[in-house]
Amino acid sequence: MDLFLFPAEIRLKIYSELLAHDECLVVMAGKRGRVRPYLFVLNCQLYPEILCTSKRVHSEAISPLYSDNSFRFSEPYSTAKPPATVTSDVFLEHIGPRAASLLRYVYTRFPTPPHAQDYQLKQTALVGLCLDNLNILLQASPGITTLDLALPSKIKDLGLRDTPFFGETLDMIEEKLGSFKSLQQVKIELRLLEWESAKHSDDGEEEVVVTGDSYNSDGSSSSGSSGSSDEGSTRWKAHRDSLMRQLRSRGWAVHVTKVPRVWTTSDGMWFTDKAGYIMHMRDLWENEMEQRSWEWQGRGRDIECARGTQEYAYRMGWADDGGPA
Numbered sequence: 001m002d003l004f005l006f007p008a009e010i011r012l013k014i015y016s017e018l019l020a021h022d023e024c025l026v027v028m029a030g031k032r033g034r035v036r037p038y039l040f041v042l043n044c045q046l047y048p049e050i051l052c053t054s055k056r057v058h059s060e061a062i063s064p065l066y067s068d069n070s071f072r073f074s075e076p077y078s079t080a081k082p083p084a085t086v087t088s089d090v091f092l093e094h095i096g097p098r099a100a101s102l103l104r105y106v107y108t109r110f111p112t113p114p115h116a117q118d119y120q121l122k123q124t125a126l127v128g129l130c131l132d133n134l135n136i137l138l139q140a141s142p143g144i145t146t147l148d149l150a151l152p153s154k155i156k157d158l159g160l161r162d163t164p165f166f167g168e169t170l171d172m173i174e175e176k177l178g179s180f181k182s183l184q185q186v187k188i189e190l191r192l193l194e195w196e197s198a199k200h201s202d203d204g205e206e207e208v209v210v211t212g213d214s215y216n217s218d219g220s221s222s223s224g225s226s227g228s229s230d231e232g233s234t235r236w237k238a239h240r241d242s243l244m245r246q247l248r249s250r251g252w253a254v255h256v257t258k259v260p261r262v263w264t265t266s267d268g269m270w271f272t273d274k275a276g277y278i279m280h281m282r283d284l285w286e287n288e289m290e291q292r293s294w295e296w297q298g299r300g301r302d303i304e305c306a307r308g309t310q311e312y313a314y315r316m317g318w319a320d321d322g323g324p325a
């Protein structure tokens with residue numbers, strides 16, 4: 001049956017069923033060897049291939065895919081250096097300018113260094129780099145209406161963020177965001193992390209166990225503590241409240257969450273999701289294998305990318321112009 005025999009309203013409903021997802025689409029980037037960075041989407045099943053069936057389908061369906069979905073760019077955090085690839089940059093390169101202009105809801109990293117001690121060192125160059133990454137995203141996607149930013153912090157380091165220098169950084173971010181008139185809402189997710197020591201799980205991966213109280217949506221503790229922990233709890237709550245006041249005073253909505261688990265790697269990266277950790281370790285292994293191949297044989301070789309059971313490769317069809325008419 002010819003799809004175009006249906007009214008436009010029915011076709012849009014069909015496109016929505018095939019291309020829209022109720023939850024955030026978690027997009028991750030990786031790089032193996034000398035090939036260009038690649039993307040994959042976690043824990044959902046969409047059918048962007050339909051955009052390649054014809055130019056007419058592409059013109060009608062591209063908006064539901066990019067405007068009706070919310071995209072979360074998952075990035076690893078580093079204790080030593082920035083990640084080799086920035087997911088949002090790779091994503092924008094893959095989808096092209098037309099699709100980028102259709103983005104409406106984006107979830108990405110707060111544009112500051114992930115470790116609070118960086119503010120003590122006043123690494124303005126690193127802060128500027130983080131701002132540049134956000135600026136590239138907003139310039140390429142001028143239609144974004146909701147921007148959700150994740151701000152991770154170790155609980156014990158909240159005091160290092162509660163400083164005048166961090167306030168100056170917030171002023172820079174506010175000025176940058178203020179220049180984008182399409183933005184209707186900025187949400188900040190203050191992600192609290194606290195870990196004691198790393199251990200190896202049964203499957204051999206290094207896992208950092210997060211300890212401490214759980215937290216409600218307003219940041220209040222849902223379980224009490226006693227003894228010497230009361231003083232520390234009072235201190236970090238004061239820093240937390242100060243940070244929340246600084247963020248909310250700029251008109252940003254603030255949500256506090258507790259990160260239940262963190263995975264770390266030998267090259268100084270740490271992840272709040274297991275899928276990202278697995279992909280990163282796979283990349284490290286395959287990069288090492290390719291490097292050995294170059295050393296042993298004097299030439300490169302292609303390495304087939306393994307795929308997990310709950311992920312599928314990001315296809316260029318998402319950005320294709322629709323193929324044949």
